[in-house]
Amino acid sequence: xMANHCRQAGIQGLMVAVLERGGLPTQAEFHRAISNRSDCxxxxxxxxxRSRELAEDAVQEALLAAWRKRHQFQGDSSLETWIHxxxxxxxxxxxxKQRPAVHDARAEVIAxxxxxxxxxxxxxxxxxxxxxxxxxxxxxxxxxRICFVLRHLEQWKVREIAEEVGTNExxxxxxxxRGIRKLRVKMAGxxxx
Amino acid sequence: xxxxxxxxxxxKDGLTEAELREVQSALEKDPSLSARYExxxxxxxxxxxxxxVAVAADVTARxxxxxxRAARIERQREQxxxxxxxxxxxxWGTVVAAALAIGIGLGFYLSGQRxxxxxxxxxxxxxxxxxxxxxxxxxxxGLQVHLQESRHDLAALPVDARxxxxxxxTHMIQQNRxxxxxxxxNDASDLARVLRAFEPILMRLAMNELPPGDAEALQAQLAxxxxxxxxxxxxxxxxxxxxx
Numbered sequence: 001x002m003a004n005h006c007r008q009a010g011i012q013g014l015m016v017a018v019l020e021r022g023g024l025p026t027q028a029e030f031h032r033a034i035s036n037r038s039d040c041x042x043x044x045x046x047x048x049x050r051s052r053e054l055a056e057d058a059v060q061e062a063l064l065a066a067w068r069k070r071h072q073f074q075g076d077s078s079l080e081t082w083i084h085x086x087x088x089x090x091x092x093x094x095x096x097k098q099r100p101a102v103h104d105a106r107a108e109v110i111a112x113x114x115x116x117x118x119x120x121x122x123x124x125x126x127x128x129x130x131x132x133x134x135x136x137x138x139x140x141x142x143x144x145r146i147c148f149v150l151r152h153l154e155q156w157k158v159r160e161i162a163e164e165v166g167t168n169e170x171x172x173x174x175x176x177x178r179g180i181r182k183l184r185v186k187m188a189g190x191x192x193x
Numbered sequence: 194x195x196x197x198x199x200x201x202x203x204x205k206d207g208l209t210e211a212e213l214r215e216v217q218s219a220l221e222k223d224p225s226l227s228a229r230y231e232x233x234x235x236x237x238x239x240x241x242x243x244x245x246v247a248v249a250a251d252v253t254a255r256x257x258x259x260x261x262r263a264a265r266i267e268r269q270r271e272q273x274x275x276x277x278x279x280x281x282x283x284x285w286g287t288v289v290a291a292a293l294a295i296g297i298g299l300g301f302y303l304s305g306q307r308x309x310x311x312x313x314x315x316x317x318x319x320x321x322x323x324x325x326x327x328x329x330x331x332x333x334x335g336l337q338v339h340l341q342e343s344r345h346d347l348a349a350l351p352v353d354a355r356x357x358x359x360x361x362x363t364h365m366i367q368q369n370r371x372x373x374x375x376x377x378x379n380d381a382s383d384l385a386r387v388l389r390a391f392e393p394i395l396m397r398l399a400m401n402e403l404p405p406g407d408a409e410a411l412q413a414q415l416a417x418x419x420x421x422x423x424x425x426x427x428x429x430x431x432x433x434x435x436x437x
Contacts, residue, residue, distance in 0.1 A: 173201070
């Protein structure tokens with residue numbers, strides 16, 4: 001028992017030594033980051049894409065991009081945080097590719113007016129997220145959800161969101177306000193039930 | 194003052210310095226506005242929790258593998274060909290042992306009840322009963338590919354980074370656990386048991402130094418046995434596939 005504990009401590013010590021060393025993030029450090037944080041990256045991507053498959057792809061693309069660009073990693077944040085940010089960008093790119101009309105103003109209005117409910121895929125994503133926030137988020141349009149998730153959960157600045165989404169700050173703010181209004185109404189309804 | 198402005202104030206984002214001061218001042222002077230702002234804060238705080246989501250083991254394995262592949266491609270691009278022939282280190286042999294252990298287990302498993310001769314210390318291999326069932330072809334092929342890629346990865350392991358090698362052995366242990374779980378999911382409990390038996394060996398090998406001569410001899414033997422087992426595995430796979 002004690003021997004096992006010591007061996008584990010030895011391995012952990014080596015891990016710490018690697019992490020404390022300067023230079024490029026190593027292959028082993030990437031593996032460690034995946035083991036420690038990939039569930040959080042996946043959850044963030046799932047909230048943006050609402051598709052388990054897209055979220056998986058986003059994380060994979062983020063890992064490969066991070067590996068290729070690891071010389072750009074400054075160490076200002078942790079490797080995990082850096083990959084998290086890249087994963088969010090990858091998720092946004094994937095939904096942009098898949099649903100290019102999402103940021104079109106007319107599509108946004110139509111999305112707001114329609115109330116068709118969720119597809120089986122998004123239902124499954126909600127089940128995976130399994131919390132009241134996920135249930136409330138399903139009532140937001142895509143642009144509202146993205147703006148809310150990025151601003152509130154990911155702490156992006158409005159300006160950063162506008163740049164990433166390819167729109168102006170005013171539209172991001174409006175989407176955020178609408179999203180929050182809807183969420184507050186939904187959450188109030190859930191509380192009263 | 195509407196809730197939209199209060200929302201931006203909450204985030205301290207999207208407002209000018211003058212607007213921030215204006216909201217601050219209004220909140221201090223107007224109790225009803227302050228109460229409304231508190232309700233907004235309470236509502237937004239409900240959305241703060243970010244639960245992690247369970248990720249399937251095979252998905253996590255795919256992410257790990259993508260990094261291994263990217264690293265391998267990069268090393269192959271950067272290293273001169275001669276480097277691949279460098280005499281392997283102790284860790285090299287250790288991780289080959291891990292791959293071999295998995296390969297041997299699979300070889301025993303897939304070759305039915307045929308006894309493999311002089312493959313490895315018999316104590317390392319769990320007794321495999323005649324009643325065991327074959328895993329899916331996809332699973333067996335996945336393992337085969339994994340072993341082949343592991344062999345390439347190991348050939349390119351850096352010899353002068355002890356910590357890196359130790360981390361990779363740790364990763365091998367994690368991979369071994371994933372394959373063990375996958376074996377269970379494929380209704381191959383005997384194979385899972387074999388894989389499970391390898392973990393304490395990997396732990397021991399990861400932490401103990403071997404004399405260089407012993408390490409080289411072990412590496413040479415294991416490299417040979419690995420090739421034997423991969424050959425058996427490939428033969429078994431082709432027999433299972435049959436003519437198209």
